[in-house]
Amino acid sequence: MFKTKDLLGIKDLTADEINHILDTASGFKDVLARDIKKVPALRGKTVVNLFFEPSTRTRTSFELAAKRLSTDVVNFSVTTSSITKGETLRDTALSIQALGADFVVVRHGTAGVPHFLSGVLKASVINAGDGTNEHPTQALLDFFTIRSHKGKIEGLNVVIVGDIAHSRVAKSNIYGLIKLGANVRLICPPTLMPAEINKRNVEVFNSIEQGIKDADVVMALRIQMERQGKGFFPSLEEYFDLYGLTGERLRLAKDDAIVMHPGPINRGVEIASDVADGRQSVVLEQVTNGLAVRMAVLYLLSGVKE
């Protein structure tokens, strides 16, 4: 099924491959509903979480997913590593290899680092977020969540609103949703729109009222606080005023539209509190699904023969 030992991005996957991961994740979701939530599938394997950027949620999700598959997990984060001492990325990669890792889950602030590691390491490399490039497992859990609510993805109106230019979550979602046949709409101020994204099969809106109309899925992205004062928008207040996902705006979407957010949420910045907690919100479900999807990815990659 998979051509390579690695999961570097949604860009590299076919629709069939994505669906196979989602199908496998369904099996793991059942496992997670049991009393004993652990299976012996990857017993004896070692997963290294190599995080060059702080992350609690994704790292924890991968860690738990790996443990539920009976692997041994080692967390290797930048604060405890020797990266700061002038070691090149290649050196770091090779020392991880020497530890005998079977999987390296990597997050890095620079796009392409997982691709770099994939060339250096024999282990399977899983991209847990690289710069503003991709965050494939987050997108996969989003697809899984959409599919479990809507039964399919093809033909759905999926709206992504927020800081798309700096969001690897948005990028992975855009690439995958197009492959799966959704109508993808992007809503944000022009200052936060990625360059020439309109060359992809997406619709671009600067007004949330226009873009959200008849949406089946509304995905709000986190606004990084550090974007404030960088000239992308005048203030968080104005951002919320123009682009905040409020109940009133949500009413323009379909009645049964679901509201998603990759977390962590800034209430009152990109999403109103009552919407985040409202009946249409599936935010917490996304977190649970993340575990199942990451188990599926680890599991399927371990079966790849090169």
Place this chain on the structure above:
Amino acid sequence: MPGKEILNSKEIERALTRIAHEIIERNKGTETLCLIGIQRGGVYLAGRLASCIQSIEGAHIDTGILDITFYRDDLYSKKDQPVVRTTDIPFSVTGKTVVIVDDVLFTGRSIRAAMDALIDFGRPAAIQLAVLIDRGHRELPIRADYVGKNIPTHFSDMVEVFLKEEGKEDKVVLISEQ
């Protein structure tokens, strides 16, 4: 390669009816009994056994589906990507006598995986095994409690079970390399 038919539709039905009777007899009724079929062939056979037992005893019998993919020991040696199928055991197995149902018993590794999986769902009072075909070549100390038919085979032979639930005509075929 056309194989040799070793069981036809009628013979399969007879074997299952006999096994149903044996299960009832050995367990002195169906009170704490449940059936769990292993994906995929075992699921259909478990269903047939359940309705057979019900028509004999007149009592409902719990039936579940088990996918053993996550418990297999051959993930790293198989050529193809594993395909995960549904597991559905909508009742507690704790304290039950669980009859695992599979189509063909060969090395015993699937049954080992099935028992490991089952134990993750609870603590059965006992586990028994029913198979349509036992073709020998065990690699683990596992034996079936109920067997439809014993067939001597070469290790490299293939035994294929066709069932009408999959849109085929019921039959069991032995395919030999030579």
Place this chain on the structure above:
Amino acid sequence: MNIINILIKNGRVIDPSQDIDGTYEVFIEGGKIQGLYPQGKGPKAEKSIDASGCIVIPGLVDMHVHLRDPGFEYKETIQTGTMAAVRGGFTSVCCMPNTNPVNDNKTVTEFILRKTYAEGSCYVYPIGTITKGQKGEELAEMGMMKKAGCVAFSDDGKPVTDSLVMRRALEYSRIFDVPVISHCEDLRLSDGGVINEGFISTNLGLKGIPKAAEEVMVARDIALCELTGGRLHIAHVSTEGSVRLIRDAKARGINVTAETCPHYFSLAEDAVRNYNTNAKVNPPLRTERDIEAIKKGLKDNTIDVIATDHAPHHVDDKSNKEFDAASFGISGLETAFSLGLKLVEKGVFGLKELIIKMSLTPSRILKISKGTLAVNADGDITIINIGREFTVDAGKFLSKGKNTPFDGWRLKGAVVKTIARGRVYEWE
């Protein structure tokens, strides 16, 4: 090694400075050209070179290289950099001042020239900084550096962001009649970008550098050049917009010249796919449209010069690093002529024009007596088998910098002999 006199026979001699293109014998004695003779008429010489099937041209002049010496000798030295130069057919190179210490005073200039004399294979003409410490604040001592041997001034690698400082530089440099070479980049606009801004940067998730980052500064510097009457030379032109601005400035009679580099007419931005750090260069590789505009600019002489911007780096600064952290730059000396030859093959211009842009014009801009085979000129000669194909093998570069996006390319135009500083360098 030093040979008293040399006769180069049977080659096609092309010397645009004298409008010569034909089979001649070139006689060199005492390191100087003694004359061109018809076939069989050349004087007897101690060494005779058979240049059959080759062109014999004035040694190439590269007005934009980084020799990294002093300070970054692990990337390149004057010795290795000048070896790479002669391997690529260059007999004169101008080294940019962003060394450590930077070449912002005559002591560093003198150091470079002394070291060149001791271990260089070709001539090196230092370029001094525009501002002290390359900080963009106060003018460096151009006068004393000029006397010590600097031929131009540039803060290359960094733009002079302060427009007033740039104005003063263009004004003050008029005393010495030297070009001020501008690295045109608005750092606020490039804002930490690493590749061209556009579909590819979005697709790779890398930060883009918009074309406007270059064009804004080209426009500013042209305005300042017009204001001051100084001599402005725009380094490494990479965009269609810059070509348009320069063309317009020239049409209005402004004293501006410009260069581009082989990678800007040979490669588009997609060369960085798979996060290939060897294609990371500043300004970044642009689009097919820009490539076409640059070719047009070369053809109509909007762009006067092809320079390499030879920027050698150690592998630990390039492919052993993640893309954002990797250094900008391409090791360009050993592929430049062959990449230029592709333009001749494509009919952008003739062989003569290529030689002009890689030898005669840079010499004139720098006011150095190179780029000619006239009698009494320095005997700097490059002999190239323009029909012979070869495969670029970065591992065999004489430069310490193996950082090239052209590794494995099949190119035509093998440099077989370079004669510089009275020495003959030969390759099979």
